[in-house]
């Protein structure tokens with residue numbers, strides 16, 4: 001039976017779909033190809049998946065926030081599990097365009113939960129975010145911590161997704177797993193994120209904007225580790241046994257952090273990118289941006305205990321792989 005992967009033209013969806021098909025699964029990929037960033041890059045990812053996996057891959061361009069269009073698109077298709085990675089991402093853009101987040105992340109998430117309920121899906125895995133921890137000051141962040149103080153509407157919509165999911169797990173006994181990803185980077189990455197923007201500017205000889213004066217810390221997680229965590233979660237649906245799950249639910253709903261379990265100073269990341277690019281960055285030190293949090297750091301005890309997941313890629317290994325991919329992709 002196929003697996004439905006939403007956001008398949010996106011950074012993480014592309015890699016998750018690829019790994020699923022490498023191990024022999026068939027994937028129905030859904031994406032609206034929205035223009036939040038380069039549509040050409042999204043199309044290139046789809047082309048790559050088609051080239052590598054042929055008929056194992058079925059792509060459907062649909063907006064999952066459009067309830068009628070989604071029902072029409074999925075009606076003729078069979079799948080028993082859902083990996084819901086499509087969303088409007090980005091903390092800073094949620095200040096400019098809040099409605100995009102309400103639409104894709106709240107209406108869209110509800111639409112996918114409804115699909116799972118109507119089809120009695122065997123497992124629904126979805127993307128949450130480290131941003132739900134907001135301004136929490138106790139590090140590392142644990143899935144048991146309270147997350148009631150978001151710093152951006154993006155974070156608030158991801159927390160809303162977790163709450164809607166909990167409700168569906170309770171009412172309909174639907175097995176659900178929410179994954180709080182921590183700053184993901186790697187080949188085929190996202191052009192709005194720091195590793196990409198710094199690499200691009202350094203290679204073009206332009207200055208880089210360093211927010212938080214360089215002393216923000218992030219738990220940077222390499223894409224291959226994220227994909228390993230997503231598949232480990234997908235393969236182990238939570239039991240409906242009344243026991244307390246990671247994140248505290250007694251319904252079949254778990255929450256896990258997937259991070260590298262290492263909080264790195266932005267200035268150290270820049271040093272690693274400079275080394276991989278072979279040139280120094282000219283830094284413009286700027287204050288933190290509205291919506292940003294100063295530090296992130298994932299406690300991964302829960303996913304390690306339940307699924308045996310541990311990340312294996314340091315930024316010293318992962319960043320040069322990204323820079324090599326970037327140079328090859330753009331021919332520079």
Ligand code: NAD
Pocket residue numbers: 006007008009010011012013030031032033034042062063064065084085086087088089090103104108127128129130180181182183184185190
């Ligand atoms: P991405 O933007 O590269 O991928 C998301 C994809 O979803 C895009 O291709 C977009 O076109 C699609 N999409 C958006 N709205 C849609 C809609 N209404 N209908 C159909 N498709 C739609 O982002 P990503 O980095 O791959 O993130 C994947 C998931 O992980 C998202 O839920 C994101 O919030 C979450 N996340 C990512 C990170 C990270 O560091 N990349 C960190 C935390 C959480």
